[in-house]
Amino acid sequence: MQAESGFDVGGRLRQLRLARGLSQRELAKRAGVTNSTISLIEQNSVSPSVSSLKKILDALPVSISAFFAGDEPSAPKAFYRAEELTEIGDGRLSFRLVAARRPERGMSIIHERYPPGADTGEEMLEHEGEEGGVVVAGEIEITVNGESEVLRAGDAYYFDSRLPHRFRNLGEAECVIVSANTPPGFSDGGQELHHV
Structure with missing residues (x-):
């Protein structure tokens, strides 16, 4: 990171x-x-x-947001350059958070990149809130509450994050998603990357 x-x-x-x-x-x-x-x-x-x-x-x-924000949240601003997004991925999956240091941020907007074979893990994820996104490039298999669907560029998703879910790139090209989740929190009230 x-x-x-x-x-x-x-x-x-x-x-x-x-x-x-x-x-x-x-x-x-x-x-x-x-x-x-x-x-x-x-x-x-x-x-x-x-x-x-x-x-x-x-x-x-x-919270993940507080962790990356450090002790000095930035003053609210409207525009963010690509280099200003905060990388919160694990080195394989890239999750770049918009306005990570914005105080009192009410949602998370994330630019996600899944290389071929990337997976959020065999253990299904569950947390408070709602999440949605649009596939910008490539394809991704998303499983929500036992139902799986392969989404391609232009396709979108939106679901209750308390339902067990998983994201996997089964394709041969990188998948790019722009997603949002609210509240921007771990299940115990902190800030969280939406699928982890």
Whole structure:
């Protein structure tokens, strides 16, 4: 995550962990990950998957939006250049969040890129809110509540995020989606990348 976005994931995680008086061991225990996972992330030796980062932030608890916003939210503005979008993907899946540092953001808008074979994971995702999007390029298989559909450029989706769901690129080309979700939160009220 750091290389693409210029964001110091490891440093930010360490700062938040220490501010809460937690050892790496205690945070790992709360998050259900290994001690070495926390250590390697804090050293920026590995880039955590979005699902791993979500588990760790849930254990703090800190929202993904607050994590990437840091301590200095930016003043509201109307326009964002491509380089101003915050990368919150895992290095394989690219999720670029619009207005990540905007205070009191009421929704998440995400520019998503799924390379061929990319998958949000075998474990179906469920969280509070609603989400929708439009496929801009390529194709994606989306499963919602046991029903699967392959969507192509121009096709769209919209569903209750509490229903179990999964995204998979079974095609041979990259899939690009522009999506939105509201509220922009983890199921416990923080900010979340909509499918993780």
